[in-house]
Amino acid sequence: MTTAAERASDQYRPYPLGDGLILRRARAADVPAIVELVAPMVDARILVPKERVDYFEGIHEFWLVLELQDDGSEVLAGCAACHLIWSDVAEVRTIATSPAYRGRGIGRTLVEQVLADARVLGAKRVFCLTFETDFFSSLGFEVIEGTPVAPEVYVELLHSRDEGTAEFLDLARVKPNTLGNSRMLRTL
Template sequence: MKIRPAKVKDAQSICGLINYYAERGRMLHRSLESVYGSLRKFQVAQADDGAVVGCVAVDIFWADLAEVKSLAVAPNHHGKGLGKMLVKAAVRDARRLGVHTLFALTYEEKFFLRCGFVTIDRDRLPEKVWRECINCPKADACDEIAMMMPVNEKVLRKKPKAAGRKKKKASKPLKRQRKRQRKTAKS
């Protein structure tokens, strides 16, 4: 399995993944034309047989803000860590672009918490973030959860090192973020 930038040949698969979840009310429908138009924003998870089994896009809103969107993993590949791999790829892409903060609008709060995001009040997001909402059937009664993550910190940690190695202390901003996550998770 590898994560790589999307290519033109991937557009049909990306569109299929997104619309599979759109039909189930989990994300917005995307036309094939729309996917082609934003293909440079996408990264895909490619299985060993070459099939595209996951996708994610990073959509820049402002100099310091971008959205993780269109995150989808084929149902027969759930539970293999692909979603987290795709989010990590999106974080790397945001860092490369110089974006300071990522946000997501999602129904999968627990997943994004595990990836290092924190739940926020939707009012913290600028109005321009809601530009796609006019296309959503739930626009007047949105039930998606707003989540945010600073990308200038390494919050997507690898598994702890083997016993006997010295463990590094977490930075103060990271400690504060973890504390907020625990409070949010309890409520």
């Protein structure tokens, strides 16, 4: 029989991807590297800005692709998070790949892992807000208009303080952050 500590530790084990890359859950110590990776995309208004505390609070939602170095250290190649918005809707958020690692399938690997997490959580649909419509279309996402939830769910979601939920609802208060982005949805 496994112990609670063994079960907790096991969910953070690395999964080899080949070419010295691994996929693993993020830990608190990874927050500075995540913040550094996403900073240029926040500055370019590709990603919505977040406070450092938001990364710590949501670290359990993140997956990372890292390159193992000869000295045992890790270099962050990419990240993505799966955030549950409602009982049947999740969001792919904070997806970023380092320019040095683009074109190696890292973004695809991360989104596929987020989709798998969403299924385990019980989500039937996964939302993203993106400029990369071709990339997300290749993964089965479609551009949406309006709000794809029932009116009673919409009213409940209005109580959320989460910016991703506001983006999903296409609320006017988030428009300055989302100009030019497309709201996309994939049914699982």
